[in-house]
Amino acid sequence: MTLSRRAALAAPAILLLPRAARAAFPDRPVRILVPFAAGTSSDLQARMIGERMAPLLGQPVVVENRAGAGGAVGADAVAKSPPDGHTLLLGSNGPLTNAPVLQARLTYDPAKDFAAVAMISRSPLTLTVKADSPWRSLADVLAAARAAPGRIAIGSSGQGSATHFLIEQVMATAGVQFTHVPYRGSSASVPDVIAGNIPLVMAEVSTVLPTFRGGQTRILAMTSAARMPIAPEVPTLIEGGLNLTGGSWAGLVAPAGTPAASLAVLAQAVLTGLADPAYRQRQAELGAEIVAAQEQTPEGFAAWLDRERATIRGIAERAGIRPE
Template identity: 40%
Template sequence: MTEAPKRARGWTQARRRLLGAVLGCPVVLTSTVRAEPDWPSRPLRLVVPFAPGGGADATARFVAQELGEALGQPVAVDNRGGGGGTLGAMAVLAAPADGYTLFHATPGPLVTNPLLMPALPYDAERDFAPVSLLVRAAYVLAVHPAVPAGSLAELIAMARAQPGRLAFSSAGIGAGSHLAGELLRIETGIDLAHVPYRGTGPSVQDVVAGQVPMTIDSLSVLIPLVRAGRLRALGVTTRQRVAELPEVPAIAETLPGFEVTVMNGLVVRSGTPEAIVDRLSQAVVRIMASPAAARRFAGTGTRPEGSTPAALGAVLEQERRTWRGVIARAGIRLE
């Protein structure tokens, strides 16, 4: 069950081809523009750096609908998957800094890609301006029911008794599920093997099938499997327990200070007029505090959380500090 399955292999060549395509595309950077007095006077575009159907896409579509109503102009969702979010980021940077092109940002293109891909054709800190947080969510550490560990402490004891024999799956090298697993390995000092896949779906499917014993992935993905008894949850990665799985302890109850959350935010190109950034931020804060947002995310393990631009900037900086250290200590690299 700990041997890397065949479907996890071959991702490296595909990643290389995709990264080559990304780095071969020029980024068109235009100068700062002045805010239109009647902005917005035409439809907006919200770029999502992933294919349709995932959690980020679902959140973006809710935000686009509500933001369009708040601004009086439609907001179209533009899915630009590829390069771990890099193609979507480049699409935003190729547009004018006029507030009409928005970016549904996750840690990949703004935090971890710059740490893993030093030749990226953009500077994540310089080229994007934060607008607002959108949502936060927990990850869940889950094991196949055949794993004889009923708690995190028992899992740690198992791993220490058999170094390198216990493996965890992830959505790919550098993905949030990979980094969360590496942080767990570092904080506990245990020797875990990593089995990377090309996406969350196959990663989780093979844990359910018993091909890999454990994974750490988003709460919204794993809740149905845990409730159906197809996986056993041993811990959530937020500081406190979550309402959706109240019987599952926080990992921090065993490892004080341990915390990993899934973050989605809204950013624009740097140089976008401050008045537009402020208007967008205020609209998003109202949306994410609305009854509609509460209804939309109820029971999913995802918490709507609008913020000021400065607050999102601080979250991104904290994410960079955390994952810079994990990537360095774990020796993670895109081969």
Template identity: 40%
Template sequence: MLTRRQSLALLAAGCAMPLAPAVAQPAFPDQPVKMIVPFAAGGPADIIARIIGQVMSTKLGQPVVVDSRSGAGGMVGVEAAARSRPDGLTTVLASTGALVVLPQLMPRMAYDVQKDLAPITHVLSVPQILVVSKKKGVKSVAELVALAKKQPGQLTYGSAGNGSSLHLAGELFKLKTGIDIVHVPYRGAAPAVTDLLSGTIDMILADVPVVLPHIRGGELLALGVTAKERAAILPDVPTMAEAGAPDVISETWYAMFAPSGTPADRIRILHDAAVAALRDNDVRRSLADQGGTIAGGTPEQLGAFVQAERTKWGELIRLANVKLD
């Protein structure tokens, strides 16, 4: 038992110690977090969501459940997120088309990106790569441009559909090189690649993962990548600038949002969990297989990035007179 003198000494020592300020921990619901993916299961967005969702689950202490809501070029899923309760339990991993391209092509939209969505973080950017069939006989961007100028209006390029990022990449290539090539829209990138392999179309600017097996298999020839730097997954393929077509910069990017009105402390928690996932070595290796560049960054940086992309592609849409029909 402590003597009276010992008790007084301990009390005095305790009073002499500075009290640590109480830190309020932001409350987060003890419920699963839904990550809406506005594309079909098994596609690039779905794969990316599942890769980062596993680590986010650990950081949040809650399961992250991927919810596929495909349709209308991603607009169905984005609308579902925008209309969800802003409690931090719903996010969406959306991409270029539904966030900056389609809103400028549709006469009426069911959501307003700036008003209805709250940025969390930029996740990944995947460049396109210009590929041709080896049967075409061209071995460089310069040779392809020369052939197109020699045969104006005769060469064709495929895309995943009117208004898709692949369509706009092709229009950007036309604009920056001054060539006249004909757009052939498909319902997705896969059938366009099939027709390229058969020789029905002459070229495609496709996201790297879509054509990578055919490049490695020797069926398609990669001429240039539409990024500022070479793709780590294809280090021998020059950038479009290196290949003689400067300013042909085009990427399909993926970013995470929550419904507008989600409390700032919950946005911060979601952001921190997502960025922690993007720093995880296993996640980084898995995302590298998608051929992209890991981003990250603050919600404010994502907001500024989306606005810059809206300006860039809006100008191209007007110059090239891109229409959905």
């Protein structure tokens, strides 16, 4: 069954619930806490899906920003909220999968303190150079790295970020060594590669796209499973000989102990929202991939999170990353 057909069936399902069941949950506004500042990609994702969930839930969906400690402040607040389904976290790589291997004094357990609702977005990363770089392919970069182990710098959007972990995977898979330079976000690393201050960056596609289209950067490869419609001329890491995919993602989780019936209502609202044509068009413009249907359910998203946490632990162990 296709996503659009599943969504078409999901919307009436909510409306067919008995009146008493619909009135029971939600019975007041639903809050989505974003653990990052307003204007970030996480904030945008929360507002986009919240707008579409509200009419289906019959209650306002209010987005609140609670930034700090790489997302841990907002995540901790949701973990300690009443498990009634009215407070959700816009979770992502940082607070839900990366934090345990980076922060020694984490005040919540991502694996135990949350109940999955649904993944809402996944975006590939890009291996990017300046437009006039002599490197014109992934093969060129890997050849240069093999010729000068550890002497080529590569920027990421921060220590422990999705871009950092992807760099570690590239090095392990290709058998090369770069010097990792963490920045405060891709909005800082991409201008530096354009200025020639660093030769290579792993960066979020949404940040790189304007500079790529403007002729300031060249994307050598994307970390998606297949070429992306927004830049079909750009090959994947897989095409370059590295069997790797990855990227940044966002999903909704609730406090552990939230009733399964409430999670199902929330997930159904998300599923219908994800199928909205205007929503899908906007996600495509942002460079997001279509989320797999099995990850749009509480059970499927929970299983995916377990696998992702195991992957991140393995990367951290191989790279010698220790909690601080």
